[in-house]
Amino acid sequence: MSQPQAVPAGAARAAASIEHPLDVALPYDIRPRAAKAVRDIQLQQFVANATTVKDRGRRDAFRAAFGARADQVRELAGRIKQHTLDHLDWYLDRFISAAQAAGVTVHLARDAAEANRICLRLAKDYGSKLCVKSKSMVTEEIGLVPELQAAGVETIETDLGEFIIQLDHDAPSHIVTPMIHKDRAAVGRAFQRELGVPYTEDPLTLAGIARDYLRQKYREADLGISGANFLVAKTGSIVLCTNEGNGRFCTSAPPVQIAVAGIEKLIPRMEHLGVMLKVLARSATAQPLTCYTHIITGPARERERGGPQAVHLVLLDNGRSEILREETRELLRCIRCGACLNACPVYRKIGGHSYGSVYSGPIGAVITPLLKGVANYPDLPHASSLCGACYQACPVKIDLPSQLIGLRQRMVRTRVTGWRERLAFRAWAWSLRQTWSYRWMAKVQRWALRRMARHDGLSGGDSTPMTSSGWIQKGPGPIAGWTSQRDFPAPAATSFREWWEGRGPSS
Ligand code: SF4
Incomplete structure (x- = not known):
């Protein structure tokens, strides 16, 4: 096997010029990226296949382990996290005292900038030049790696998926499976371009190349x-x-x-860890347990041969205290398992990069606006069909559909939603409350939509007054989005109410 070489500068520059998925203009408009994603057949296949397999695997794993008690286990996991959040100040104090007693230096960071500053200062104090990093969504959230690189600390992602994403100057598109949007050919090209090895698509060879490269870095x-x-x-x-x-x-x-963690990661005691590990692995990868579970309690003790001499923990707030308010607190129960992404019909169609943020899918659609400002991400709370699949999948029972509706209400209250939309919905709500206007509007709508329909014989024409006749292929206003992808059935000539009233006395 050829040995990996240094990254050719030209290739790195060429790759760096690719649009970075997290470089977005604010306020973020999801539509251009989502439209591009739904036209990308390959992306559709990668994401749909992977998420379908994972979603099915999660359900099977829960059924096999817990049978009819699966819902109770989710309830219990949710209660453990909720209890901790309800008493977060007490548990934080307790954790910090215990961690310090074990030899960990604890740092508190109010926001991303402060967390990065702390990490950079530590790297400088220790004279660090080369950093190996394991997968962490929170470090993606604060953008730590570019900061370290800019400060001259070479930082290597070591999770295989993250390593490939880093080589390809890309960004993760899934909480658990960061390169769900790539295939092995893309990996082969990235390795060839960035590591100077011969092109191959063989997964074992590719994994071997990565292993050799990373071992040296460790x-x-x-x-x-x-x-x-x-x-x-x-x-x-x-x-x-x-x-x-x-x-x-x-x-x-x-x-x-250095470990970086959000303040919501707390659980009270070791016996609670058993429950959380069981639901995390099954929800994320359909495994009974992840292959490695590390429990780190302080630096290496005297006479221990391995382990770090110094352990630092950066506890990050970065907007979490705001989410801790009662109405959104349950969101902090999230254990970043990715199950809601796998179950979500919207995520399956548009993939992770369409969300324009580190966190994607249903949980991303709620917490990104909360962490970064609703006005900056006004589209995300609407990037959901509210079908409830995410709620059914969530191992800690976060009611994501209700949270999405709550955010939409907040957008109206805070006038992030434009006046035209607010006025239209107010008028609509009013008209639905009056019988006469409801009937009149339904009539006008039916008349207008039937005029737009094409009668191609597929529906059997106007066979009965109660059946749809024809299809609308290019709809106006609110149905234009629908008809850009599929036809819309024309309404029947007679409404159910008219038919019911006109049917005469029943025998
Ligand atoms: S919201 Fe629930 S399902 Fe989604 S990532 Fe968090 S814990 Fe998993």
């Missing part, structure tokens, strides 16, 4: 960065769940470890 690294799946308040432990073992290398090979 040996040389002087800094390891990770996230945290859970923080155990009683023991002060940081829990990491991975499937590739890279998390263990990142947190034990380099002499210094």
Whole structure:
């Protein structure tokens, strides 16, 4: 096998000129990207196949493990997280004391800038030059890697998916499966271009190349960065769940470890971890347990041969205290399993990059506007059919549809929704409350839509007054989006009410 070489500068520049999925103008308009995504047949196949398999796997795994009690287990997991959030100040105090007693240095960061500043200062203080990093959504959220790179700390993503995304100057499009939008040919091209190895699509060869490359980096690294799946308040432990073992290398090979975690990652005690691990692995990857579960309680002890000499934890707020308000608090129960993305018909069609943010899918549609401002992401609360599949999939029972509706209401209250839309819906609501205007509007609508319909014989023509006749292929206003993808059935000549009233006395 050819040895990986240094990244050719020209190739890196060429790849860097590709539009970065998270570089978006605010306020973010989802429509151009979503429209592009639905026309991309390959993307549709990758995302639909992967999410369908994962969604089915999750349901099977829950059924096999818990049978009819699956819902109770989700309830229990949700209650554990909700209880912790309801008493977050107390558990934070407890966790910080326990972590400090175990030798962890705890830092509190109000926002992304402060968290990055802390990490950069630590890297500088320790004279770090090479950092190996395990997968962490929160470090994506604060944009830590570019900051480290700009400060001269070479930072390598070590989760295979994230490694490929980094090589390709791309961004993750799924919480758990960051490269769900790529195939092995894209990986082969990225490896050839960036690592200077011969092109191959063979998964084993590609994994071997990545392994060789990363092993060397683990040996040389002087800094390891990770996230945290859970923080155990009683023991002060940081829990990491991975499937590739890279998390263990990142947190034990380099002499210094920095973990970055949102304040919502707390759970009270170790016995609660058992429940959370069970639902996390099954919801994320349909496994009974992730391959590696690391419980890190402080730096290496005396006489221990492995492990870091110093462990730092950056506890991040970055808007979470705002979400902690009663009406949105349940959102912080999220354990980033990705199950709601896999179940969501909208995510399956438009993929993760269409959301224009690190967090995509139903959970992203709610927390991105909350973290970054509703006015900056006005489309996201509407990027849902409210079918409820996300709620059914969520292992901690977050009522995502209600949260989406709550955000839409907030947009109206705070006038983020434009006056035309507000006026139109107010008028519509009023007219639906008056019988005469409801009937009159229904008549006008039926008349107008029937005039637009094409009668091609497929529906059997005007066979009865109660059946639809013909199809509308190019609809106006609110139905234009629908008819750009599929035909809309013309309404029947007679409404049900008219038919009912005109049917005469029943025998
Ligand atoms: S909202 Fe629920 S299903 Fe979605 S990522 Fe979070 S925990 Fe998983």
